[in-house]
Amino acid sequence: MKMQSFLLRIVLCGALSCALPIIPKTDQITKGDEQLAENYLHNYYPDPEGTRVVRSINNNKMADKIRQMQEFFGLKVTGQLDSNTLDEMKKPRCGMPDIGEFRTTRTLNKWPRNHLTYRIQNFTPDMDHADVVDAIERAWKVWSDVTPLTFTRISTGTEDILISFVAGYHRSNRFDRSFDGYGNELAHAFYPTYGGDAHFDEDEYWTKDLKGTNLFLVAAHEFGHVLGLDHSNTFGTLMYPVYVPSNPQTFRLHEDDIKRIQYLYGQPENVNDVNVNYDDDQLEPSQFTTNSPSEEPSLNQCDPHLSFDAVATLRGETLFFKDSFMWRINPQKGNIEKGPTSDFWPNLKGGIEAAYELEDKDVLFLFKGQKYWATQANIIQPGYPKNIHTLGFPRSVRKIDAALFDKETKRTLFFSGDEYWSYNETQNAMEDGYPRDISSHFPGFSSTVDAALQHNGRIYLFSGSNQYEFDSKHRRLIGIKRNNSWFGCQ
Ligand SMILES: [Zn+2]
Ligand SMILES: [Zn+2]
Incomplete structure (x- = not known):
């Protein structure tokens, strides 16, 4: 963090002095104190967007952060770096922020098992x-x-x-x-x-x-x-x-x-x-x-006939939905967890048919029949479920088979039957010229889609026990693999 902060400081300040103008010149505050205060506020009072690398050299924003910090610790709220405030900042402490996404959104963030x-x-x-x-x-x-x-x-x-x-x-x-x-x-x-x-x-x-x-x-x-x-x-x-x-x-x-x-x-x-x-x-x-003891899925993740109902990413993990269960793969840790979907979303009870994540908004959408939900981690957002027809699907569409968000084009592709739709996430509107025929736009694929995912520049269409891997840009078929290869079974 120090190194990033330092580099950003250079970028933002150039060769000019980057002293904080909010600090009255008369106070006995050293350069070291200024640096400490800046780092402290940057680390523990990050911007609401949660972007800890954005530095706040703007006066008002900095004074706001000082106020936030003073409020948190019950100090006199002045917006100034007075000595009490600095003393508090010098105490040994935990490196986690005092404000941030979990305080402001009250996202319930817990382990799905005990x-x-x-x-x-x-x-x-x-x-x-x-x-x-x-x-x-x-x-x-x-x-x-x-x-x-x-x-x-x-x-x-x-x-x-x-x-x-x-x-x-x-x-x-x-x-x-x-x-x-x-x-x-x-x-x-x-x-x-x-x-x-x-x-x-x-x-x-x-x-x-x-x-x-x-x-x-x-x-x-x-x-x-x-x-x-x-x-x-x-x-x-x-x-x-x-x-x-x-x-x-x-x-x-x-x-x-x-x-x-x-x-x-x-x-x-x-x-x-x-x-x-x-x-x-x-x-x-x-x-x-109330946590009822959860049943283990009878499904074997290495079963060569394993099929999925929906696949999506969630905060860096990949989720595979099947009936009332899901597997979670954490690529950094390389571990696979499985458990009832209801451990994560008690009101949904599984049966998820399609899912996709908008990483920038930290929202995961889950589809079941004509309903869909927006969730942030495991909190279903207010106003949901909504009807899929509010997205612009014709009445003839009764359910979504699969969905994926294409990070490059910022479009979500929805698969239903042998057709697919493209939804512009920037304009929140279904695109003209759809639905299109899946098999003619994904050459080599001639079935219905159970689940879909975009991952590392590749599009994966899951069908039965197989997944079809396409190059995202050119929709060129790269290969066909068993679904269970995600679990390292082959
Ligand atoms: Zn802590
Ligand atoms: Zn660490």
């Missing part, structure tokens, strides 16, 4: 291995004590959550990140839909007590993010972004943290003493809190 595995990729030289394992275990226990969740450590195989100690610049999932050396940023983590990993800055001095940075306290906080929680502005909560050293032996989870995690996962299965009333009207218990 039994999760983790792997400790490497150990910090600061502590004995056994003490690291113990701190991590106790940090998970903080959350498993108040939810139906369980966490199992594995040392081989594919884990859900990878825990690593890294220093400086590093790459993970879809993100390049950088730790900042000793102090300030201590750790960061990824929300469930971004892979759920946790990174600890190796440049800190990690300890089992309070002589250095206590690993248990920081890990318990980061695991809150891994489970889908964002920061709380209530001092004393575990999800407060600033590291507050406190006796790890007498640690107790704040009621606010318990409420928030139970909002996502519900209460532990057979414990009565941690019931929390949902009296906060912002946090209503929802259908998500």
